[in-house]
Amino acid sequence: MPNPNEPFAETIIENKPEITVPASAFFLDIDENDLVAIIDKRRDDSVSFYKDKLKLDERRKINHDFWVGKHMDESALYNWQAPYRDNLIWQDTETRIAIVSSRMPDFVVTPPNPDKREAAKALEKGLDIKIRTDVTKRLIKNGLRDNHLDFIGIVKCRWDKSRGKNGDYIFERVRPGRLVLDHTSSIPEDGFTADNMEYVVEYIEEPVGVVLAKFPAKKEELMKKLGIIRGTTKQMAARMRYEEIWFTWYQKDGEPIECVAWKYDKLILDKTKNPYYDWEGYEKADETGKIDTFYHNHFDRPRKPYIFFSHMTLGITPMDDTTPVEQ
Numbered sequence: 545m546p547n548p549n550e551p552f553a554e555t556i557i558e559n560k561p562e563i564t565v566p567a568s569a570f571f572l573d574i575d576e577n578d579l580v581a582i583i584d585k586r587r588d589d590s591v592s593f594y595k596d597k598l599k600l601d602e603r604r605k606i607n608h609d610f611w612v613g614k615h616m617d618e619s620a621l622y623n624w625q626a627p628y629r630d631n632l633i634w635q636d637t638e639t640r641i642a643i644v645s646s647r648m649p650d651f652v653v654t655p656p657n658p659d660k661r662e663a664a665k666a667l668e669k670g671l672d673i674k675i676r677t678d679v680t681k682r683l684i685k686n687g688l689r690d691n692h693l694d695f696i697g698i699v700k701c702r703w704d705k706s707r708g709k710n711g712d713y714i715f716e717r718v719r720p721g722r723l724v725l726d727h728t729s730s731i732p733e734d735g736f737t738a739d740n741m742e743y744v745v746e747y748i749e750e751p752v753g754v755v756l757a758k759f760p761a762k763k764e765e766l767m768k769k770l771g772i773i774r775g776t777t778k779q780m781a782a783r784m785r786y787e788e789i790w791f792t793w794y795q796k797d798g799e800p801i802e803c804v805a806w807k808y809d810k811l812i813l814d815k816t817k818n819p820y821y822d823w824e825g826y827e828k829a830d831e832t833g834k835i836d837t838f839y840h841n842h843f844d845r846p847r848k849p850y851i852f853f854s855h856m857t858l859g860i861t862p863m864d865d866t867t868p869v870e871q
Contacts, residue, residue: 572803574793576812579805583789586726587745593727598863600695604721607693607869611637633869637692640868645684648676686717687853694720695864697853700746703820718850722747730859731852738848741862743791753780759806759813769811786813790848802846821846 594600609615613631651671655664674680687697698718705711724745725738732740752770756763772779786808793803805815817823825839856864 572793572805572815572817574803574815576815579812579815580807580810583743583745583787583791583805583807586743587724587787587789590724590727590745593861594724594863598861600863603870604694607867610869611693637689637869641685641688641692644688645681648681651675680715683715683717690717690720691853691855691864692867692869695867696720696725696862698723699851699853701849701851715851718746723850725862727861729862731854731857731862736852736854738790738850738852741792741848743789744848744850746788746790747785748788749783749785751780752782752784755784755786755808755813756780762811762813765811766808766813769809784808790818790850802848818846818848820849 606615610633611631613634651668653664653668653671655661683699687699689697691697698720699715700718701713701715703711704714707714726741726743729741731737738744752772753775756766756775759766767773767775770779770784786806789805789807791803791805792800794800802818802821803815804818806813821843822840825837827835828838829835852862854862854864856866856868858865
């Protein structure tokens, strides 16, 4: 501002260029209130469908009781008769699962040209060592058992930065009761993927301290919602439950994008485009010298990180319509 006591004072205006911070390729421009409302509505619709229409909770409990041998009404037995069980359902189920999980697939890697034969053989050997492990077999056995008892088996592929020097992907079983699947979808014919699902909601339980460290930008808001003031050791060690939502969002031009968000009650903890997909790519000259954009992607499109065990389905919902145990 010019000094009023100096009639000839000049106002010097510096033309400084604006500093523009480029948005991350993972930035998700979605109003959080709209996102919460849509997520809650779709999740509640699916929960209601599975509970009221399919009676899924009741049928799962019956299957579990059959498997552990609780299907006998012991109160009806005479006092002189000893309880007797010969659980053929358990025996048949575990035999089927053991046979299937012991037959791991063979891997064949086709080289793109004769010069890559040795590399292809080395990759075949590496995949064989990676897959034919007791850990993988147990994972498949657990997934098949969930499929028999809970109408679907689920394996999640996620990145674990604590694995190895630079982190690594891990595959882990997810209990079917912890997921809410898009009830209007079905398992696609080309594989056991979530490609046909608009959304998958997973309930995650972790210590409060871990969740606060994961989402530092919403730390104060989350602590307020949890009623935490000082953050004692006991409060930080207590476990809390929040939602991880993988969903397809449609932009104004109708173009779909794959996203993930984390939510506690009505509070969005974070949201981003699918972090397992390279959205930016990198520029590189090809053999002719032409500059082209390449991407570090295994799939031709971003995918929700779930693999499903499902085969006894009519294609009406992602759940199997029945199981051998139920039959």
